[in-house]
Amino acid sequence: MSSTGILDIRDLTVGFTGRDGRGRAVLRNVDMQVSPGESLGLVGESGSGKSTLALAAMGYFKRGLRVMGGSVRFEGQDLLALPPTALQAIRGHALALIPQNSGQALTPSMRIGAQLDEALRLHSPLAAERRAARVVELLEQVRLPEPQSMARRYPHELSGGQQQRAAIAMALAGEPRALLLDEPTTGLDVTTQAHVLELLRDLARERGMAMVYVSHDLGAIARVCDRVTVMYAGEVVQSGPVRAALRDPAHPYARGLLASIPRLHDTGLPRALDGRPPAPGETGAACAFAPRCMLAEPRCIAARPALQPDGSGGLVRCLRADETDVRPVIAAAAPRERAALTDEAALTIDDLAIRYRQTGLVARLMGQDPGPATVSDVTLTLRRGETLGLVGESGSGKSTILKSLAGLLAPARGRITVAGGVALPGAVETRSPDQLRRVQLIFQNPDDSLNPRHTIGDILAQPLRLYFGLEGEALRARSAELLERVRLGAHYLDRLPSQLSGGEKQRVAIARAFAARPDLVLCDEVTSALDVSVQAAVLDLLDELRAENGTSFVFVSHDLAVVRALSDRVAVLYLGRLCEIGPAEALFANPAHPYTEVLLGAVLEPDPDTAPVLLARDVTEGAPPARGCPFQRRCPRKPGSICETDQPPVQDLGNGHVLSCHIPVQTGALQ
Amino acid sequence: MTDAAPSARHPGAALRMLAILRDLVRRPSGAVGLTLVLGHALLALLSPWLVPHDVTAVSALSMLGQPDALHWLGTDHLGRDIFSRVLMGGREAIWITGIATPLAVMWGGLVGIWFGLVGGRTDDVLMRIVDAFLALPWILKMLVLIVTFGTGDLVLIPTLAFFYGIPVIRIARAATHDVVARDYVQAARARGHRRLDIIVRELLPNVRDALLVEGAMRWSWMLLAFSSLSFLGFGVSPPTPDWGLMIADARGFMSFAPWGVLGPVIALSSLIIGINLTADALARTLGIDRAQKAPV
Numbered sequence: 028m029s030s031t032g033i034l035d036i037r038d039l040t041v042g043f044t045g046r047d048g049r050g051r052a053v054l055r056n057v058d059m060q061v062s063p064g065e066s067l068g069l070v071g072e073s074g075s076g077k078s079t080l081a082l083a084a085m086g087y088f089k090r091g092l093r094v095m096g097g098s099v100r101f102e103g104q105d106l107l108a109l110p111p112t113a114l115q116a117i118r119g120h121a122l123a124l125i126p127q128n129s130g131q132a133l134t135p136s137m138r139i140g141a142q143l144d145e146a147l148r149l150h151s152p153l154a155a156e157r158r159a160a161r162v163v164e165l166l167e168q169v170r171l172p173e174p175q176s177m178a179r180r181y182p183h184e185l186s187g188g189q190q191q192r193a194a195i196a197m198a199l200a201g202e203p204r205a206l207l208l209d210e211p212t213t214g215l216d217v218t219t220q221a222h223v224l225e226l227l228r229d230l231a232r233e234r235g236m237a238m239v240y241v242s243h244d245l246g247a248i249a250r251v252c253d254r255v256t257v258m259y260a261g262e263v264v265q266s267g268p269v270r271a272a273l274r275d276p277a278h279p280y281a282r283g284l285l286a287s288i289p290r291l292h293d294t295g296l297p298r299a300l301d302g303r304p305p306a307p308g309e310t311g312a313a314c315a316f317a318p319r320c321m322l323a324e325p326r327c328i329a330a331r332p333a334l335q336p337d338g339s340g341g342l343v344r345c346l347r348a349d350e351t352d353v354r355p356v357i358a359a360a361a362p363r364e365r366a367a368l369t370d371e372a373a374l375t376i377d378d379l380a381i382r383y384r385q386t387g388l389v390a391r392l393m394g395q396d397p398g399p400a401t402v403s404d405v406t407l408t409l410r411r412g413e414t415l416g417l418v419g420e421s422g423s424g425k426s427t428i429l430k431s432l433a434g435l436l437a438p439a440r441g442r443i444t445v446a447g448g449v450a451l452p453g454a455v456e457t458r459s460p461d462q463l464r465r466v467q468l469i470f471q472n473p474d475d476s477l478n479p480r481h482t483i484g485d486i487l488a489q490p491l492r493l494y495f496g497l498e499g500e501a502l503r504a505r506s507a508e509l510l511e512r513v514r515l516g517a518h519y520l521d522r523l524p525s526q527l528s529g530g531e532k533q534r535v536a537i538a539r540a541f542a543a544r545p546d547l548v549l550c551d552e553v554t555s556a557l558d559v560s561v562q563a564a565v566l567d568l569l570d571e572l573r574a575e576n577g578t579s580f581v582f583v584s585h586d587l588a589v590v591r592a593l594s595d596r597v598a599v600l601y602l603g604r605l606c607e608i609g610p611a612e613a614l615f616a617n618p619a620h621p622y623t624e625v626l627l628g629a630v631l632e633p634d635p636d637t638a639p640v641l642l643a644r645d646v647t648e649g650a651p652p653a654r655g656c657p658f659q660r661r662c663p664r665k666p667g668s669i670c671e672t673d674q675p676p677v678q679d680l681g682n683g684h685v686l687s688c689h690i691p692v693q694t695g696a697l698q
Numbered sequence: 699m700t701d702a703a704p705s706a707r708h709p710g711a712a713l714r715m716l717a718i719l720r721d722l723v724r725r726p727s728g729a730v731g732l733t734l735v736l737g738h739a740l741l742a743l744l745s746p747w748l749v750p751h752d753v754t755a756v757s758a759l760s761m762l763g764q765p766d767a768l769h770w771l772g773t774d775h776l777g778r779d780i781f782s783r784v785l786m787g788g789r790e791a792i793w794i795t796g797i798a799t800p801l802a803v804m805w806g807g808l809v810g811i812w813f814g815l816v817g818g819r820t821d822d823v824l825m826r827i828v829d830a831f832l833a834l835p836w837i838l839k840m841l842v843l844i845v846t847f848g849t850g851d852l853v854l855i856p857t858l859a860f861f862y863g864i865p866v867i868r869i870a871r872a873a874t875h876d877v878v879a880r881d882y883v884q885a886a887r888a889r890g891h892r893r894l895d896i897i898v899r900e901l902l903p904n905v906r907d908a909l910l911v912e913g914a915m916r917w918s919w920m921l922l923a924f925s926s927l928s929f930l931g932f933g934v935s936p937p938t939p940d941w942g943l944m945i946a947d948a949r950g951f952m953s954f955a956p957w958g959v960l961g962p963v964i965a966l967s968s969l970i971i972g973i974n975l976t977a978d979a980l981a982r983t984l985g986i987d988r989a990q991k992a993p994v
Binding site: 435458 | 880881882884886888889891899903
């Protein structure tokens with residue numbers, strides 16, 4: 028068995044018993060082998076079974092799931108047959124798991140060193156006096172700065188990326204020979220994510236560890252993995268070397284998935300993958316992907332295809348895999364219809380400053396300096412029908428600005444003006460119904476922004492009643508019309524949000540925003556809770572609605588490629604200060620601000636031949652310095668001490684491209 | 699709701715209630731609890747036609763009589779039939795607490811939701827007042843009102859409803875805090891809905907489950923409180939039969955006529971246990987953990 032790899036899953040079928048008493052498979056006849064030193068990526072949409080498979084690799088199954096067939100072997104031992112105590116000895120020791128948000132799984136009341144010491148006590152034979160040295164060694168290994176002092180800190184004293192590293196150090200304490208990672212960098216900033224991935228990649232190579240890396244992010248997979256397994260509806264549809272799998276995959280689903288990812292250097296919107304994956308037990312003896320496949324033939328529905336060699340060293344589950352000439356073309360994003368530029372301003376923000384009320388009563392009475400504001404000196408204009416992308420790491424104030432525009436957070440200073448020169452009062456309570464109607468907000472997670480107890484009809488009725496006083500038949504008709512506009516039918520009116528998929532829910536949220544016939548729509552990470560294939564469709568819908576209605580968008584996202592796909596203009600924020608703003612093409616092609624360069628450099632492309640450009644020691648910050656440029660402490664091109672004392676001057680590079688930096692830029696050189 | 703909407707939402711709401719009920723009955727604690735509660739309610743309704751003896755008929759000949767074929771649970775110190783009095787003794791308590799409990803949950807719930815929504819300093823100050831109020835022993839507070847205004851349904855119902863609504867504020871406020879942070883409440887605020895709209899449309903449907911369970915719990919505590927009041931002589935006035943009053947009357951003779959206490963005690967505790975079991979099952983059905991919510 029050892030010749031086939033350290034982790035060896037064969038013909039594994041896992042499922043649950045449905046309400047009707049029938050077995051429903053969540054994983055179907057899955058094979059997975061990983062050798063020492065090899066790293067395997069597991070990709071697929073949510074519900075594809077990739078996390079279930081990763082957990083199965085350590086002999087763990089969620090409640091209600093049971094093994095219906097197959098075997099799971101780790102170093103030759105059958106994990107499914109082992110008694111619980113023997114499993115325990117393997118888990119966390121030879122076989123470790125790093126779950127999503129594992130940085131937050133650290134015990135908040137224990138010092139990092141003590142937590143590592145505990146892990147060592149449980150999982151290594153080291154004597155007590157030798158453990159302290161090993162703790163420092165481990166922290167050094169995950170490249171945490173000043174490991175000695177790091178060991179004495181509490182988790183809350185570490186940044187998100189540092190916490191994640193500490194969690195990785197804990198997983199390494201047992202000297203695992205295989206590491207399972209479930210979306211380990213989801214929720215981290217682009218820059219932090221890139222650093223953590225580099226670390227994982229180097230660790231795996233140095234120590235000859237086997238890794239199974241679960242992610243929906245093909246960029247991360249491309250960076251870390253040697254091989255990729257693509258899951259669809261609980262089965263492996265494609266498996267092979269990373270280069271072939273991400274460049275020219277043989278399976279139509281993998282191709283569709285790749286095409287739906289926005290790329291940093293594409294100007295248009297990616298192509299959406301239509302339809303939705305089948306529920307467990309829904310696919311019978313047919314190809315699971317056939318209903319969504321543009322190559323589907325009658326024989327695809329007649330029998331479930333077997334895995335077969337794809338000609339480039341991998342396996343593929345498709346009857347038409349060898350017909351290379353019919354494969355759908357990847358990429359070639361659809362060019363966006365640009366806004367017809369008028370000079371009419373849809374939104375003007377002038378010298379905006381926002382401050383969270385953090386100072387206590389005593390501090391205020393004593394006249395203490397409250398420190399720099401969360402957001403400060405933000406000035407920008409947005410024209411009618413234009414989309415402005417706001418980018419920056421977490422803590423850059425992009426969501427704070429959106430909240431302030433929506434009136435949920437009154438600004439400390441500054442003016443907000445919407446179309447027609449109407450000045451918006453700060454707080455939502457002081458805005459008139461018409462002012463409220465003009466600005467609408469769409470939230471990140473539709474699970475949280477739609478009341479679970481309301482039907483879709485109730486949800487859409489709220490703005491329609493409030494702003495237009497619609498009732499009865501007119502209300503229902505308009506709601507139905509709105510649902511048609513977001514490509515859902517009137518039959519959704521009586522459903523509850525829980526009966527809808529993630530993408531459908533977000534469409535309802537979009538319909539609710541457009542029910543108000545707004546001038547300005549604020550989008551707060553609206554696609555980050557969605558699968559990539561769904562994301563493409565939602566982006567497409569947003570852009571279509573913008574073009575039809577002449578609506579202006581402020582689009583906040585941490586995903587620069589998504590911003591690139593949708594935006595006409597992009598503003599880069601660092602710690603609540605505007606670094607650079609300009610037309611999307613110019614800004615992405617020729618970033619002028621050092622921070623924009625850092626951000627763009629950290630973006631991971633779903634292409635194994637590209638590598639992120641990273642700064643050697645780059646740590647995210649929490650609060651801006653009291654004086655000078657906000658980026659002074661991290662800047663890789665800092666020209667001198669002037670950055671620490673003087674506010675950076677505003678440089679106009681022409682064509683609306685404005686920069687806030689001490690480094691002089693020659694206007695001609697950029698164009 | 700609108701004219702068009704009810705046809706769409708009512709089947710859903712009714713179906714949900716049915717599903718909850720079905721789930722409730724499937725749990726052993728729910729089945730036992732519900733049976734006890736429904737049995738008591740039925741008995742309270744029908745007891746005037748069921749009692750074998752006149753509950754106020756005094757008889758000097760059969761004082762503190764042992765249980766026999768005529769008097770199944772014996773007789774009390776005035777020779778009245780204990781079995782008949784036990785059957786009738788819950789009527790007053792169930793009637794008064796049955797009205798006071800929904801009142802308490804309603805006013806406490808609305809105030810709590812309002813506190814939770816408003817938040818900030820207003821909430822801080824008002825909650826400290828609530829805390830101070832809760833720190834006083836409940837019986838003391840209630841006795842002050844009862845002594846001032848006298849007994850009788852018209853005093854007891856508002857008094858019980860008032861005092862038992864105060865702990866509900868805490869629960870409703872806590873449940874609201876979970877919901878207020880959700881984006882759909884933020885979305886409603888950003889759209890510019892009035893506060894009352896937000897409370898009724900966005901918050902109430904999501905806090906309702908917690909309030910339902912809280913209501914069931916409050917009911918059992920209120921029953922105990924009512925019986926205690928009767929026991930102290932401030933609840934039901936004699937000769938109306940009442941469990942608390944009967945226990946108070948019979949406790950002096952407990953050493954040689956223990957049956958006088960036994961009947962009302964079993965009746966009272968079986969009802970309270972029934973309500974508690976139902977509340978437990980309801981909480982689990984609705985997914986609320988009641989284990990940590992200690993009685994106040």
